[in-house]
Amino acid sequence: MDDKRNLIAAILLSVAILLGWNFVADKFFPTPDKPDVTTTVAGSDGAAPKAQGEPNGLPEAGTAVPAAKPATQAIRPVEAVLGGGQRIGIETPALSGSINLVGARIDDITLTKYRQTVEKNSPPVRLFAPAGTKAAYFASIGWSAQGIATPGADTVWTASGDKLTPETPVTLSWSNGSGQSFRIEYSIDKNYLITAKQTIANSGSAPVTASSYALIDRLGKPTDPHEKDSYTIHVGPTGYLDGKSVFDVDYDDLDESGAVKYASAGWLGFTDKYWLAAIIPAKGERVTASISTPSADNYQTLFARPFTQVAPGRQVTTTSRIFAGAKEVGILSAYQNKQDITRLSNAIDWGWFEFFEVPIFKLLDWLFRMVGNFGVAIMLLTLIIRAAMFPVAQRQFRSMAQMRLVQPKMKALQERHKDDKPKMQQELMKLYKDEKINPLAGCLPIVIQIPIFYALYKVLMLTIEMRHQPFILWIKDLSAPDPLHILNLFGLLPFTPPSFLGIGVLALILGVTMWLQFRLNPQATDPVQQQVFKIMPWLFMFIMAPFAAGLLLYWITNNCLSIAQQQWMYRKYPQLKAVAAK
Structure with missing residues (x-):
């Protein structure tokens, strides 16, 4: 029985x-579930956000950046949007794409070394996609100023070249017509790091006060169920913020709270299981940062610098970097060590046992x-x-x-001392010692x-x-x-x-x-x-x-x-x- x-x-x-x-x-x-990924990294579903583009506010109190006009255009295929704009090509051994001269956005990035599926004829993985598409995802840099016009989402920039490569940087320029001119000098390495030098030059008769910022804007959450956040793998907003790696903010948190603000930033952006898009200020630079949802199903990471006065005849230059690519362990470590990007390797969520897993x-x-x-x-x-x-x-x-x-001896001891537990344990330990047995x-x-x-x-x-x-x-x-x-x-x-x-x-x-x-x-x-x-x-x-x-x-x-x-x-x-x- x-x-x-x-x-x-x-x-x-x-x-x-x-x-x-x-x-x-x-x-x-x-x-x-499958040996492939979705058509685009950001997701394959979604609708255009109500307001997509520049941030509607900076993390620092008392500062503001003009919001973009609401996007009213219908959702179109990526190829149709890319074919109808003014663009500067991007070409490196690791990625290809383009910069949109309208808004100076980096909104077209495909990772040429990685395919969407295991099939040999599968198209490359798309990381960034322009506004007006189902999975809009892009990086943008700009300025906020008091009393003067600054470039925005609809600004048409002038380019000094037709392609950004590791050997050929490109400079974009625009003037507001009232004495201030703006430049963005883009350069790129052989992997996934884009450097943007932002310059505001004041040729007017009075000083101006301005602040520069960088952001990443993403429409929708990943649609692949295995690309969602879990206890062991973080997917979503991340970064090195306020002196620590952030893995505790996800898309649902933003839907509830609207925004999370930070007093300092080493880098921040969005991570998928294999891909990362991040904006990076200069090492030790004073910035404030935020992770927010400016509109429904629209998510944004941003850092902004303090307002600085630019005297007549002077200019101010700041440097921002943008990582857009695959989370290759060696490349992330190299950027962390050689480019001095604090804890960028933590974009891979190793967890508590990193010392053993690496x-x-x-x-x-x-x-x-x-x-x-x-x-x-x-x-x-x-x-x-x-x-x-x-x-x-x-x-x-x-x-x-x-x-x-020794099981028979153990059972005999247990029967003999069943009413005296301490004695039974003492006798068992003696038996283990006599028989040279380690029970563990x-x-x-x-x-x-x-x-x-x-x-x-x-x-x-x-x-x-x-x-x-x-x-x-x-x-x-x-x-x-x-x-x-x-x-x-x-x-x-x-x-x-x-x-x-x-x-x-x-x-x-x-x-x-x-x-x-x-x-x-x-x-x-x-x-x-x-x-x-x-x-x-x-x-x-x-x-x-x-x-x-x-x-x-x-x-x-x-x-x-x-x-x-x-x-x-x-x-x-x-x-x-x-x-x-x-």
């Missing part, structure tokens, strides 16, 4: 874990550069980790066998594996270097789930199973290898533990199925190495095999 109750309890526990896992996974371990990434990335295949690199990483943990795992296995061997040795490898597994999860989910990386055969993207589902006969049947039933080939192999590994372990004496261990491999098969294929590959490799190690231990210590069989 007790065995039946234990079996029922084990089954109910397994079902509860299986059904509850989807809720937990959505909160803490979001998984990609070395895992660097080792995995180095292995990939050595072998040329990320799947093989993951297997080699697993081998290195197992080799480093071999002495610990060896002690664990021997401890497990010894614990099984069996837990140590599991405890060590948890941060390693979590670090690999974060690396696969966060780093652009892992995106769209193939392994072999049908595995075209190790950062996405296994695309072959057994329940629909690998795509032959016209339906897609729900995530917790989407058992792929890798998930099945994981279940089988875990079952073989458990069979080699010394069997538990408790009937409930025996039933749980019988069910656990197949339970984990369902739990792990929606995860990235790279994680399953890591776990399968780890299981295979554990099986090999157990077989070696049995050959070296035949008495352990006898204990396991018993």
